Amino acid sequence: MTTVASPSSPDHVTTGPIMGSTKVWSTPEGHAHIRVPFREIALEPSANEPPVRVYDTSGPYTDPNARIDVRAGLEPVRAPWIAARSLPTVTPRTVRPEDNGFAKGDNLVPPCPAPHAVHEGRPGQMVTQYEFARAGIITEEMIYAAHRENLGRATMDDGAEARRADGEDFGADIPAFVTPEFVRAEIAAGRAILPANINHPELEPMVIGRNFLVKVNANIGNSAVTSSVAEEVEKMVWSIRWGADTVMDLSTGRNIHNIRDWILRNAPVPIGTVPLYQALEKVGGVPEDLTWDIFRDTLVEQAEQGVDYFTIHAGVRLQHVPLTASRVTGIVSRGGSIMAGWCLHHHRESFLYEHFEEICDIMRRYDVSFSLGDGLRPGSIADANDAAQFAELETLGELTKIAWAKGCQVMIEGPGHVPMHKIKVNVEKQLRECGEAPFYTLGPLTTDIAPGYDHITSGIGAAMIGWFGTAMLCYVTPKEHLGLPDRNDVKVGVVTYRIAAHAADLAKGHPAARIRDDAISRARFDFRWNDQFKLSLDPDTACSYHDETLPREAHKNAHFCSMCGPKFCSMRISHDLKANAQRQAGLEQKKEEFRSNGNRIYVPVDDVVTPAE
Numbered sequence: 001m002t003t004v005a006s007p008s009s010p011d012h013v014t015t016g017p018i019m020g021s022t023k024v025w026s027t028p029e030g031h032a033h034i035r036v037p038f039r040e041i042a043l044e045p046s047a048n049e050p051p052v053r054v055y056d057t058s059g060p061y062t063d064p065n066a067r068i069d070v071r072a073g074l075e076p077v078r079a080p081w082i083a084a085r086s087l088p089t090v091t092p093r094t095v096r097p098e099d100n101g102f103a104k105g106d107n108l109v110p111p112c113p114a115p116h117a118v119h120e121g122r123p124g125q126m127v128t129q130y131e132f133a134r135a136g137i138i139t140e141e142m143i144y145a146a147h148r149e150n151l152g153r154a155t156m157d158d159g160a161e162a163r164r165a166d167g168e169d170f171g172a173d174i175p176a177f178v179t180p181e182f183v184r185a186e187i188a189a190g191r192a193i194l195p196a197n198i199n200h201p202e203l204e205p206m207v208i209g210r211n212f213l214v215k216v217n218a219n220i221g222n223s224a225v226t227s228s229v230a231e232e233v234e235k236m237v238w239s240i241r242w243g244a245d246t247v248m249d250l251s252t253g254r255n256i257h258n259i260r261d262w263i264l265r266n267a268p269v270p271i272g273t274v275p276l277y278q279a280l281e282k283v284g285g286v287p288e289d290l291t292w293d294i295f296r297d298t299l300v301e302q303a304e305q306g307v308d309y310f311t312i313h314a315g316v317r318l319q320h321v322p323l324t325a326s327r328v329t330g331i332v333s334r335g336g337s338i339m340a341g342w343c344l345h346h347h348r349e350s351f352l353y354e355h356f357e358e359i360c361d362i363m364r365r366y367d368v369s370f371s372l373g374d375g376l377r378p379g380s381i382a383d384a385n386d387a388a389q390f391a392e393l394e395t396l397g398e399l400t401k402i403a404w405a406k407g408c409q410v411m412i413e414g415p416g417h418v419p420m421h422k423i424k425v426n427v428e429k430q431l432r433e434c435g436e437a438p439f440y441t442l443g444p445l446t447t448d449i450a451p452g453y454d455h456i457t458s459g460i461g462a463a464m465i466g467w468f469g470t471a472m473l474c475y476v477t478p479k480e481h482l483g484l485p486d487r488n489d490v491k492v493g494v495v496t497y498r499i500a501a502h503a504a505d506l507a508k509g510h511p512a513a514r515i516r517d518d519a520i521s522r523a524r525f526d527f528r529w530n531d532q533f534k535l536s537l538d539p540d541t542a543c544s545y546h547d548e549t550l551p552r553e554a555h556k557n558a559h560f561c562s563m564c565g566p567k568f569c570s571m572r573i574s575h576d577l578k579a580n581a582q583r584q585a586g587l588e589q590k591k592e593e594f595r596s597n598g599n600r601i602y603v604p605v606d607d608v609v610t611p612a613e
């Protein structure tokens with residue numbers, strides 16, 4: 001692994017394989033032109049087990065054969081599929097000084113030089129994955145995503161049914177094997193989305209829905225106070241290395257347009273944004289100066305760049321704002337507070353709500369998916385599940401149906417800060433109000449008392465809400481409420497949320513989830529330390545913790561670690577017990593054989609008669 005930090009230019013990012021993993025590419029049967037990435041973990045010969053294949057979000061960065069040049073961008077793997085859809089190429093909107101916050105000279109981040117053609121759908125032409133799905137058409141993206149969900153298996157008749165029966169899925173309908181047709185049907189039903197802007201050809205398609213693997217989103221982006229373009233591109237690459245399925249660029253401050261360009265041209269995962277943030281920058285940060293025209297123009301700007309999903313806070317209506325008056329923490333969503341400010345100042349209905357159909361028409365043209373924003377999510381335990389939060393959710397349900405009628409893909413954002421006993425009702429209400437559109441929640445944080453550890457307060461809520469049926473978990477880092485996360489916080493946040501997502505997959509009885517747990521458990525019991533590291537979510541940390549006390553190569557097969565030491569190692573004792581039991585069983589069997597043969601040459605202790613004196 002090489003890491004070259006360069007403060008002023010986005011020229012270098014982390015590349016190289018993850019410890020113990022090999023990048024492999026797999027082709028779904030009958031689709032020679034589609035290559036789906038996986039990570040393959042080969043085990044020690046003594047294990048006598050096949051390699052374990054795991055889902056791979058990391059893109060070409062972990063492929064030693066890929067040539068990475070952030071100035072050239074990633075290879076546009078989707079370009080031929082998009083080209084076959086005859087979507088017209090258009091002259092993009094001209095970039096204006098306000099798009100980058102009027103940054104000039106040394107303060108202006110240069111545009112990313114990677115080539116980028118811009119397409120848009122004509123009226124009446126099918127563009128979105130939802131439209132294709134409704135028409136019964138299976139796209140290349142759906143085939144790709146289906147193959148990914150199966151972790152490259154040809155079938156799932158490898159004990160999948162038993163693993164499914166072992167789970168509690170709260171009404172989900174996870175198949176033993178994911179076919180492209182199943183992906184299509186889930187998208188057509190609105191139960192899943194496949195975020196894939198036609199202007200993001202570098203994307204490796206993935207699917208988000210309750211009946212698929214639980215996904216994780218990582219938030220990155222600069223703020224007016226700190227961070228550079230190089231740091232943000234590296235955070236994107238770093239977050240997908242550790243397992244982020246999508247990344248939101250939540251940049252505010254200057255250079256928003258150009259930072260996003262560098263991120264998009266180098267992103268193999270869907271990129272989400274909140275266009276309202278950039279619109280607000282364009283009016284100097286004064287919410288009441290926002291206009292529909294500026295917002296609409298920002299949507300087009302970002303859609304042409306290739307953003308795959310937009311958070312649209314259209315559920316914050318004028319009539320909802322008074323419901324937040326008695327809250328302990330008011331409106332903690334940025335988008336929500338901006339829209340509430342606008343509505344109150346003008347005493348008017350939100351322009352996002354009033355122009356919602358036009359927003360749909362724009363997003364459909366590029367297949368930008370909706371992430372309907374939770375602008376009134378609770379920001380404290382005291383405010384959880386209150387009237388404002390649920391009134392907004394009902395509005396989001398109404399908007400979901402409009403977006404579907406317009407041909408758009410939709411997911412719904414959720415809270416926030418919610419104690420454990422109030423989580424389940426959130427999922428139930430969301431499924432009911434929003435016609436089973438995928439749920440995408442921030443945490444939730446299950447207590448307010450642990451700043452510095454909010455990846456944990458929220459990881460607990462994320463595991464629970466994922467189990468109940470949330471399709472994607474938006475990470476929270478240890479810096480939540482305290483400052484902008486850096487590269488290390490991003491890794492901690494992603495790994496924490498991969499734990500939550502996987503724990504949810506296991507509890508739901510996902511047919512492929514347990515394979516890795518079982519493999520790592522066998523490695524642990526066999527004292528195959530290297531296999532244990534390689535199979536873990538963060539091999540670097542696992543290995544370095546072990547090696548702090550037992551660094552020698554010979555310790556990699558030792559039948560103990562420094563926790564208990566050799567004499568008290570319970571797993572070593574278990575091995576001895578097992579060996580004894582086996583020896584005993586062997587003896588009993590021999591005894592039985594000799595008895596039945598009538599050859600009593602072996603005399604059990606009990607049978608020895610002490611001769612009388």
Ligand SMILES: C[C@H]1O[C@@H](n2cnc3c(N)ncnc32)[C@H](O)[C@@H]1O
Nearest residue numbers: 219220221222223250251476480485
């Ligand atoms: C909605 C959530 O998004 C996160 N958030 C907002 N801006 C950024 C950023 N630039 N980087 C990382 N996370 C961010 C915060 O965690 C907030 O709570």
Ligand SMILES: Cc1ncc(COP(=O)(O)O)c(N)n1
Nearest residue numbers: 333334335374413441442474
């Ligand atoms: C899951 C998730 N991620 C990001 C945001 C955007 O942030 P905000 O609502 O504060 O503008 C959000 N609303 N929900």
Ligand code: SF4
Nearest residue numbers: 332334480481482483
């Ligand atoms: S995280 Fe910081 S800047 Fe953001 S709302 Fe909380 S206190 Fe304000």
Ligand SMILES: [Zn+2]
Nearest residue numbers: 332379417481
């Ligand atoms: Zn919070």
